[in-house]
Amino acid sequence: MRFSLNNGHHPDHVAEVIETATTEFLAQCLDGESLDFPVAPPFGSLVKAVDEEAEVDVYAVVYFTTTSPIDSVHRARAMGLSIKQLRSEQPQIFDMLKTEFKAAIVGYREDRRIVQHLPPQPPHVHQAVYRCTASEIAHFSDRLDFLRTVLQVSGAPVDELVAAAVRLCYGAHGHSRSWLVQAGREVSQLLKDDYDRLGAVLRRIRP
Numbered sequence: 001m002r003f004s005l006n007n008g009h010h011p012d013h014v015a016e017v018i019e020t021a022t023t024e025f026l027a028q029c030l031d032g033e034s035l036d037f038p039v040a041p042p043f044g045s046l047v048k049a050v051d052e053e054a055e056v057d058v059y060a061v062v063y064f065t066t067t068s069p070i071d072s073v074h075r076a077r078a079m080g081l082s083i084k085q086l087r088s089e090q091p092q093i094f095d096m097l098k099t100e101f102k103a104a105i106v107g108y109r110e111d112r113r114i115v116q117h118l119p120p121q122p123p124h125v126h127q128a129v130y131r132c133t134a135s136e137i138a139h140f141s142d143r144l145d146f147l148r149t150v151l152q153v154s155g156a157p158v159d160e161l162v163a164a165a166v167r168l169c170y171g172a173h174g175h176s177r178s179w180l181v182q183a184g185r186e187v188s189q190l191l192k193d194d195y196d197r198l199g200a201v202l203r204r205i206r207p
Contacts, residue, residue: 014041015101015129017049020122022105024153025049025060027129029099038099040065044164046132046140047103049123056110058123059132059140060103061165063156067099103129104153106146116145137172141179144186151190159197162187163204170205180205 015027027049029038041047041062048057069076076097079090086093108119132140140146150162166183173179184202191198 010130012131012133013128014038014131015047017123017125017127017129018100020125022118022122024102024104025058025123025129026100026102029101037067037097040099040101041131042164042168044161044168046106046137046165046168047129048109048132048136049127049129051124051127056108056119058105058119059107059109059114059146060105061146061150061153061161062101062103063153063161064102065099066101067097069096070098071096104150104156106149107140114140114143116140116143116149134172137169138174141169141172144183147183147186148190159201160204163201166205 013030015029017025018028019026027047029040031038043062043065045062046059047062048059050057079086079093081089105118105122107114107116109115110119147162147165150165151158153161166180166187170176170180170183184205187201187205188198191201
């Protein structure tokens with residue numbers, strides 16, 4: 001199944017939930033109007049699954065992305081063509097592949113209040129997934145409790161993930177040195193028993 005991004009959609013509406021669980025969800029990226037492969041939100045970025053009826057936003061950090069054939073029986077094969085040539089000579093290729101990403105749930109918003117723990121219910125299948133704006137990221141990361149959750153994501157390169165998330169939030173805070181120091185202290189506290197690992201993470205965070 002492919003999902004199309006029509007003119008009526010918000011530009012930050014990038015995906016749709018196709019599998020859901022207590023701690024994470026899998027989303028399939030929407031297809032754009034032009035012949036291009038869908039682009040997933042970057043590794044470590046903050047997205048939100050929106051329940052418009054319940055007025056609950058579930059926040060999650062992207063940690064794994066795949067692009068694969070829609071038909072699980074046949075694998076993609078090398079074509080030896082540039083993207084421009086594919087558009088001209090093999091446009092059907094863009095209808096044969098899907099891009100999906102997994103996102104670890106780190107909090108939710110309800111009644112204008114943001115909390116950084118698991119929501120009572122995960123997102124529903126077919127809920128819209130949006131990129132978070134810089135202001136949303138900055139507001140969410142005023143508190144840093146979510147970093148503990150990020151460091152516990154199963155099946156992810158969590159040291160790289162927490163560093164990527166901190167770098168993204170740092171940019172959303174206008175590259176505020178005071179915020180970066182606060183984030184560094186939080187990571188130091190979380191990894192205080194593993195000095196070598198802490199040093200490696202801090203080096204990845206450093207701008």
